[in-house]
Amino acid sequence: xxxxxxxxxxxxxxxxxxxxxxxxxxxxxxxxxxxxxxxxxxxxxxxxxxxxxxxxxxxxxxxxxxxxxxxxxxxxxxxxxxxxxxxxxxxxxxxxxxxxxxxxxxxxxxxxxxxxxxxxxxxxxxxxxxxxxxxxxxxxxxxxxxxxxxxxxxxxxxxxxxxxx
Numbered sequence: 036x037x038x039x040x041x042x043x044x045x046x047x048x049x050x051x052x053x054x055x056x057x058x059x060x061x062x063x064x065x066x067x068x069x070x071x072x073x074x075x076x077x078x079x080x081x082x083x084x085x086x087x088x089x090x091x092x093x094x095x096x097x098x099x100x101x102x103x104x105x106x107x108x109x110x111x112x113x114x115x116x117x118x119x120x121x122x123x124x125x126x127x128x129x130x131x132x133x134x135x136x137x138x139x140x141x142x143x144x145x146x147x148x149x150x151x152x153x154x155x156x157x158x159x160x161x162x163x164x165x166x167x168x169x170x171x172x173x174x175x176x177x178x179x180x181x182x183x184x185x186x187x188x189x190x191x192x193x194x195x196x197x198x199x200x
Contacts, residue, residue: 080134088128089144096121100152109156121148 099117100108107113125145129136137145165171 078133080138081132082134082140085129085132085134085138085140086144088132089125089141092121092124092128093144093148095124096148097151108152 096117099120100114103114103117111118122145125141126136129138129141134140166174
């Protein structure tokens with residue numbers, strides 16, 4: 036027997052033994068619990084308390100935004116930490132009163148906050164312009180040539196493997 040054939044045979048036998056060992060040790064039938072677990076009882080969402088809690092978060096956000104100049108309200112870098120605290124507060128309060136987040140009540144309050152602070156933050160209309168012809172030509176030709184090169188490489192390698200076999 037050739038040494039390569041012997042090595043492949045040993046690898047095959049080791050693979051079979053490892054596979055059998057893993058299947059025996061990780062048998063799923065040993066740990067399956069056939070009885071379904073009952074769902075945890077969940078308290079109903081207290082929407083009136085959630086409305087109050089979200090308004091508390093909103094008042095805190097309004098107080099923090101009062102420290103920022105109004106002409107900076109459209110620049111997210113000036114109030115990102117305050118906005119993060121506001122959304123984290125609404126999420127935490129929703130979980131406390133057993134409501135999912137975001138829910139329609141929280142979303143409507145967040146929209147109210149956005150209308151109050153960010154209604155004047157519309158950007159001027161962006162006009163899309165085609166890139167210059169040189170750039171466009173490069174962006175088109177590079178993938179085409181790469182595709183052709185890959186096809187040529189595959190054909191060359193498949194012909195070469197026939198010669199080597």
